[in-house]
Amino acid sequence: MKKLILNDGQKLPTVGFGTYKSEGQEGIEAVSTAISNGYSLIDTAAVYGNEETVGKGIKASGASREDIFVTTKLWRENLGYESTKKEFEKSLTRLDLEYIDLYLIHWPANAKNYDNWQKTNADTWRAMEELQAEGKIKSIGVSNFFQEHLEALFETAKVIPAVNQIEFHPGYWQQELVSYCKKQNITLEAWSPLARGKVFENEVLEEIAKAHNKSVSQVCLRWIIQHEVIAIPKSTNPERIQENIELFDFELTSAEMEKIDHLPKMGFSGELPNIWPDKV
Template structure:
């Protein structure tokens, strides 16, 4: 299957549709990653906090697909920010995944004033460590996740490398238009997590009507809406049927009217998670 790719600001490219692995652990995680790769996914997204990097690594190996044909993302957890701890945590992730390099390494959440005495320095020190790992060829691309404009502007004061990606909550009912525009204007690609709004999309009549019109599932309509916004998406599932369905997005197109209707949906499915207040939720 030919899949569209997004060009990153560092010369690399990333598939616009990938496979999320949140909550897919142990044997289920291994099998879901293997199933995803067999269905044409090459971008696989995990994180240290998911507790499944080892399973993801085993699933990759079991797939039989050569390493160079896969794009692996993992993330530095927010409680381990800092120069030395970033280096240490990266090595731990690499060992669990059983890989020689990572395609994309992200700061999972920025430090904030509630949790770090000097949040700007915590983020900057982690970024400096990641820049060094990238220069050594151990990470192909470096990026961030859940960074607001204020976190990015603070990072830019010391960063030598512009983040390639900002992975944020992005779905019908909550798609952070101002932040997306800001990132794109800076040449930072945007990647969506929680693309199906924590399941709330399945209760929406507008999405149901659009799905029926195109003879598609509501999931496919939501994912197609995201990629038509030129945003990378990483739907997660452990169901073989859903895994296969979620990548079949390239043989139909939403109309301008469809896109506008979905753009204007009221707030729904927001996780309540904000980078300035973790670990609390709104």
């Protein structure tokens, strides 16, 4: 599988395994199955409530720790210097790991929730930089950061975020933000890659899928990775888990890419980082 080189030199596979709503024994088996099918990037978050499950799934797979790239995230209600240090240790304990490969600020502080959101994000980031310097985190990054949040962070950051994980799918792919991040050498990851299931109702995607003898989900994931963005599909179904990584035996044409680029808005979560927790 092709890998993208982060700005800190680490390499990430272009397809990862999402674990949102994967819990209990089913979740353990899903993570183990994903690893046996070739996934090496496993994505979780403190707020998912399944870090322990993910850790058990990694161990159940029998894979070497150095072959697995584990991402988890700091929840937006726990931002700040001291809180970040405490919450990170909790995540590390729940995952039962000695280090985290990629640690993300799940959502930025904003003016609606913090008196000085810029300082809150900066303090959080400083704690993450220290944890990285201590060797407890390999790469540090953000999630759901708009340009305004990134620019404020750059004023004090010693380390540029390696990753920005954003909502990215046909019908909502934040082109301006993507362009900005790429100029800053920040790698993008796509959450909700299948637009909350809305892609399965789209005729254009169905036609392209038929032309390649592939599924609609495979076409969407292929479109994402051809944009040089990391796709993180989630599933607990063994057949879907396998299908979602079978993306490297076909390629979308430039005309097909453009068609998907211009699909009307669909599947948007309504979540915006500058107004959370409200939806639009």
